[in-house]
Each structure stands twice: as C-alpha cells, then as structure tokens.
Amino acid sequence: MDLAVLVPIVVATALIFDFTNGFHDTANAMATSIASGALRPRVAVALSAILNLVGAFLSVEVAKTISSGLVDEGAIGPSLVFGGLVGAIVWNLLTWYFGLPSSSSHALFGGLIGATLVAAGWDAVRFGRLVDKVLVPAVAAPLIAAMVAMIATYLACRITRGCSVSMVRPGFRVGQVVSASLLSLAHGTNDAQKTMGIITLTLISAGSLPAGSGPPVWVIVSAGAAIALGTYLGGWRIVRTLGKGITDIGIPQGFAAQTSATAVILTSSHFGMALSTTHVASGGIVGAGLGTPSARVRWDTARRMVLAWLLTLPAAGLAGAAAGWTASTGTVGTFAVVLVGLLVGLGVYVASRRQVVDEHNVNDIPVEPIEEPTVPVAGR
DSSP: OOHHHHHHHHHHHHHHHHHHHHHHHHHHHHHHHHHHTSSOHHHHHHHHHHHHHHHTTSOOHHHHHHHHTSBOTTSOOHHHHHHHHHHHHHHHHHHHHTTOOOOHHHHHHHHHHHHHHHHHOGGGBOHHHHIIIIIHHHHHHHHHHHHHHHHHHHHHHHHTTOOOTTOOOHHHHHHHHHHHHHHHHHHHHHHHHHHHHHHHHHHHHTTSSOTTOOOOHHHHHHHHHHHHHHHHHOOHHHHHIIIIISSOOOHHHHHHHHHHHHHHHHHHHHTTOOOOHHHHHHHHHHHHHHHSTTOOOOHHHHHHHHHHHHHHHHHHHHHHHHHHHHHHTOHHHHHHHHHHHHHHHHHHHHHHTTSOOOTTTTTOOOOOOOOOOOOOOTTO
C-alpha cells in the first residue's frame, strides 16, 4: 500500500488505541475516589480527562523509549506498526468487557513486538531494553506501590485511631482528591507518551522523520486529546472492579493507594520507564487493603487480575503478529485487518449493552463479602 495512504491509517489507529487506553485506564486514577464517595463519578472522570491532557505535555522521555528503544525502527514499516496497534486494541476491548484491569501499555508492547518478530525476526527486538525498561518495572512497580500503600494505610489507621471504610474526615477527603488529580496527571505523563512514541516510530519508519527524533508538537497535542476524551467517557466496568472488587475502599485507603501509585509513576516517567499504570494503581489498592486491620483483600479477584497481566504480552503479541503479517501482504490485507478490527469492536460493544455499567451503577457491584478471620474458642 502507498505510504501516503498507509501512514494516515496507522496514525488514526494509534489515536484509536490512545482513546481505548483512556477509557480502559480511567479506573487507575479515579476508581478509589468514586468508590469512597470523595468525588461524584462524572466529576471524577472530567477532572481526570483534563489532567491527562495536561500531563501529556510534561515529558517525552517515555515516548523516546518506545520510538527508538524497544525495536529496531529501521527493520519495520508502517504496516507492522499498524498490526501491532490492532492487536493492542483488540486486547484492550476484550479485557474492558470482562472488567479486567490489564495493562494497555503491555498490550501495546506485545502487539508491536509480535508484529516485529514476524517481519524482521528476533534480532529486531531489543530484548535488553525490554527487560530493563518494561519487564523489571512491571514486576517491581506494583510491589513497591503495594508496600508504600500498606505502610501509609497502617499509619493513617494508627494516627486516626481507626480506619473504617465509612470514615469521613475533611482532611482525608481533600487529600484523596489531590492524590487522584496527581495520579491522573501522572497517567497522562506516562501513558499518552506511548501513543506519541508509536506515531513517531511510524513517521521514522516511513522516512518522514530522522531516526532518534522526538514526537512533533502535533503528535503531542493529538495524543493528549485522544486519551483525555477516552478518559472522560469513563471505563466504568474497570472502575467497578478496582473500586469495589479488590478491597473495601474508604477515603483513608483511597488516599494511601493513590498517593503511592502517583509517586511510583512519576518517578518511572522521569527515568523513561514505560511501566503500566494499571499494575501500579492495582498494587496500591491491594496494599491499602493489607494495611487495614483484618487484611481486607479479595484474593480471587486479585488472582484473576494477575492472570490477565501474565496473558497480556503473549496474547496481544499473537494478535499483533497475525494482524501485522496480514497487513504486510498489501492493500487487501490491510483492509481485511481493518474490517476484522471493526467487527471485533462492534461485537464487544453490542455484548456490553446487555448489561450496562455506567456512572449510575458503578458502585453497585454484587460481590461476595470479605470473610473475617475466625478465631477458635477454647472448649468449642
């Protein structure tokens, strides 16, 4: 296919991915604020959208990691980038439908790497960079966030002499709103850059930019706008899982979870580490549950979530490899991938309308209550 036609298709697909990243990851910043009642649902996603847009302009280090770090930009073309994006979008839609807070970032990396392997082989993937900048942070970041949130929650419970989910203190409420805002800002700083990096990689592979270039201004603006729009629409299914499905969230727990996640994400962005904000936010929520008396965590939900994390890279990689190979066969292959992608998206949307989750019922989740530990009584 003529590059004059293919490159705009790839750019548009990248912005669609960025849009799905926005509504898929809205929960990362705002699920705990919505669950605790610190912010009304629609106000929360509007605030998050604005701050995601602002965050997109704060740094380009993560974008550079993707555009010139994970794969050899000279070994792939726009058709393969397109295939990788389609693989990531499909995985995002499926996990959103099932309410699984998997990583949009890892879906993108998996799709891109899968398409690259099919086209150019193992040598075109910089596995050392992948391990240092993606896989190590993927393991370490949620554990660090969980530890920080657990300690912060425990201290908050001790200082206030109680940490019930129903506790409402003005200081904690203000703190949770501030921490949620900072987490949204951090999300825009980290995640919007991934789409910037993909678009920049496409322009480099098409010869429109020299190797090693950073994202042009129009790329930064469009990526920021796309993720902000997706965030505003609200990924209510995943908001429900993170806000109500993992642990009982009150304002103290939400404040601790969001603050720890924000610190980890902003630090990683500074060093160009393209970690998953989903992993970090989820780790913070688990840590907040562990820091509350009685260790209030629904481990069945946490296990399903971790399973989705483990499947994301290979599943998106397979989808990206198939889509990239098909698109590389020519015009017919490219439009076939577009058609399949549209059908998958339409099918997921139609299925989701059978049981609608929105701002009106996002906190009405029918989950099993957390069982309190029982202590044997002597003589019984």
